[in-house]
Amino acid sequence: MVSVPSPTHGTHSVTAVEQPPVPVKLVIAGGFGVGKTTAVGAISEIRPLTTEAAITEVAAGVDDLTHTPGKTTTTVAMDFGCITIDPTLKLYLFGTPGQDRFGFMWDDVVEGALGGLVIVDTRRLDDCYAAVDYFEHKGIPFAVAVNAFDGEVHHNLDEVRWALDVSDHVPLVVFDARNTGSVRDALLVVLEVALSRAENTVAG
Template structure:
């Protein structure tokens, strides 16, 4: 949504459009890391330490070193070329917290589904959720060190998603990589919703 223009110093200054974006994916896929890497403000995090009570509830196979988990959401903000202010909401990855997804998804322009090729099946709930809601999304394959690398077409085929949905590689730890993912999402979402973006307005 666009909040129009404001007067400042005798000139007319455009107020950036506010855009809500979700960062989703399986447990340990890198959602908190991505939000923290790109946010221009200190991100809000709702992480709790994993305890023995989560044994048998949270599946940590493949991410055994993970010691914390998001229980509500992560929140961050990033401005792209003074045209857009993206408000990022990282969703919790565990099934027991999926009930908050509907609330977080309200008003979102689109979503990033972070994929971990070590646990690719963990993407299915996020993909299914956004497909059912008709929410535009992209799949960002987080390149973990030591993980087997797959061609993007292989990932697309494994997830069963349409050719029109972008699948891209990323490193959730790196700001520039995360920004590229978000730019791809904004472009895809605006095209999907029938609003053709100007390339110069959505590039870093």
């Protein structure tokens, strides 16, 4: 409650109007089966919208299932979820499809995004090159999150940075796509990078 002066009755109290949280769009990208859908599902405060389709025999012949033998579905358009970080900020999360053949959808999914999180599986780093190249080409701030499958990563972060050829200003973190807190921390890193870029742009 706040008090405001009244010309006839001294002061009276009125209820401050609460502002809705600021909406921020973030994109979660990466190769096939790296954990994008899992990450959105782990943190979303609503039931995530997914566009999962069964992996057919034809698709199985195209997509490498060597490291994901139990995977039976794949994202064919996008994933969507949201999370309220605090009363002032709400993140809207859009997950891209991982296969190159769905790359034509990326421009629509990414439009208006403040930043991106590129998820990496260190067993197959080459699967995420397209996502890294996309964000760099578009000039969109991003961070790289190494998904610790079964609690393990096969290369340390310095090796991953060298393999992806990303500059020092791109943060690299290790996270668990199944863990809510871990996903939240990774997304906050993206926010920090995006806000720092915006501040530098204004200052410049």
